[in-house]
Amino acid sequence: MTHPKRLHIGMSLAPTWLSNDAWRRPDSNIEGIFTAEFAIDIARRSEAVHLDFVFRPDVSCLMAPGIEASSGVASLDPSILLAAVARETTRIGLVSTVSTTFYPPYVVARQLQSLNWVSKGRVGWNIVTALQGHENFGLDAMPSAAERYARAAEFTRLVHELWASFPHEALLIDREQGRYADASRVRPVDHDGQYLRVKGPLNLPSFPGPRIPLIQAGASDSGRDFAASVADLVFAPTPDKDAALELRRDLSRRAEHHGRSPADVRLLPGLSLYLADTREQARELFMQTHARVDRNRRFASIRQMIGLDLSEWPADRPITRADLPAAVQDAGNSTHRNLLRRLLERESLRVDELLLRPEVISAAHWQVIGTVDDAVEQIADWAASGAIDGFIAAPGGSVDSVHRFLEQVVPRLVELGLFRDRYQGTTFMEHLQEA
Ligand SMILES: Cc1cc2nc3c(=O)[nH]c(=O)nc-3n(C[C@H](O)[C@H](O)[C@H](O)COP(=O)(O)O)c2cc1C
Structure with a gap:
């Protein structure tokens, strides 16, 4: 029987449903966020409806003022947390985030391959070049975007070489002959590149299963090109369908340029979901969550991103394209800067409207x-127009949005033939390759 192209769906393990003021709700379970059980509960519920993977974003620094009013991004180390989740689940993919700008590649190759063994082939690597945190790794400044992506490309190649340096086929485990492994099949990598120097081999065999899927987040020109060259999944902010269609087309073109099939580079935007029985209740949930909008912080972030100072802007005067300062290039986050500029070029918004748009409040x-x-x-509409290959759900407002998504939205997608009703394989890559 033919069915529409099935989506690939991931669930954020960053508790987006506790963001802003949502943690203050009596049912938030905020006290549990540094326990493994918190993530295990979400992962098990996601596995029960056959999602492709759970996903743990991560940054390596603490924005201390940010934790005054909410938990911010304080979190357990993602790979350690996912090792606990691996023991309590059996099929769902487990995506960990590891930065190529800060960590040593030998450690990263070893940790991810260890997690792959512990989870029996379910790990995925979210490759980030990171936006901040250099002070915690002995760097004077954040390297430029070009340098971060050049290092990311070398780093990713090297991690694959390390994984291949001790192939599982080298293991003989021949009790009769007393041969544990064929040492001639284990080779150093002798990598001496522009940024990294590693001898190898890795002190751990590869897992006997499909390779580890790669996820890339970063949608600047260099980010897209890097993604099109290596990523199986691209996690990207696409606030409207046109943005997703444009990115989807661009990734296809770039994938072909790198000799890859466009179908192998799947676009999974983040999808923030505030769900309730009625639209009015959902709007109320959203407004309650953002009730204590820190206007000054948002003004500062807009000023930093696009150089526009709105702190004295008249409430009733829409911001138009003509008000935008000339675009600037710097080492910061060009993806979010471009999306904010794009919004202000397409729509004339008043300040209060702008402050509640995803380009300002939710990445x-x-x-x-x-x-x-x-x-x-x-x-269904975005899927039918070919804008997406799936999405990463980031429910907001309360844990109720999580439960509505998993218990009500996903089954409806199954009914429409847009999502699987059971797992066919046991590894993350097998879920991605299902027809
Ligand atoms: C949707 C999205 C999610 C991201 N998640 C993370 C993350 O979890 N940790 C991190 O250090 N950086 C994260 N980043 C930052 C990227 O790795 C990258 O450094 C940044 O986007 C700048 O590159 P770009 O200009 O190509 O977007 C994320 C970026 C995007 C767009």
Whole structure:
């Protein structure tokens, strides 16, 4: 039987449903966020509806003022947390985030391959070049975007060489002959590159299964090109369908340029979901969550991103394209800067409207504030137009949005033939390759 192209769906393990003021709700379970059980609960629920993977973003620094009013991004180390989740799940993929700018590649290759063994082939690597945290790794400044991506490319090649340096086929385990392994099949990598120097081999064999899928987040020109050259999944902010269509087309073109099939580079935008019985209730949930909007912080972030100072802007005067300062290039986050500029070029918004848009408040992700029907309809529409290959769900407002998504939205996508009703394989790569 033919069915529409199936989506690949991941679930954020960053508790987006506790962001802003949502942690203050009595049912938030905020006290549990540094326990493994917190993530295990979400992972098990996600596995029960056959999601492709759970996903743990990560940064290597603490924005201390940010934790005054919410938990911010304080979190357990993602790979250690996922090792605990691996023991309590059996099929779902486990995506860990590891920066190529800060960590030594030998340690990264070893940790991810260890997690792959512990989870029996379910690990995925979210490759980030990172935006901040250099002070914690002995660097004077954040390297430029060009340098971070050049290092990321070398780093990723090297990690693959390390994984291949001790192939599982080298293990003989021949008790009769007393041969544990064929040492001639284990080779050093002798890498001496522009940024990294590692001898190898890795002190751990590769897992006997499909290779570890790669996820890339970063949508600047260099980010897209890097993603198109190596990534199986691209996690990107696409606040509207046009942005997703444009990125999807661009990734296809770049994939072909790198000699890859466009179908092998899957686009999975982040999808922020505020769900309730009615649209009014969903809107109220959203507004309650953002009730204590720190206007000054948001003004500072807009000023930093695009150089526009809105602190004295008249409330009733829309911001137009003509108000935008000339675009600037720097080492910062060009993806979010470009998306904010794009929004202000396409729409004339008043300050209060702008401060509640995803480009300002939620990393520019696609956002549905509404009912389960609204979410299903939008996902089906974006899928039908070929804008996406799936998405990473980031429910907001309360844990109720998580449960509505998993228990109501996903089953509806299954009914529409847009999602699997059971797992076929046992490894993460097998889920991605299912027809
Ligand atoms: C959707 C998205 C998610 C990201 N997640 C992380 C993350 O979890 N940790 C991190 O250090 N950087 C993260 N980044 C930052 C990227 O790795 C990259 O450094 C940044 O986006 C700048 O590159 P770009 O200009 O190509 O976007 C993320 C970026 C995007 C767009």
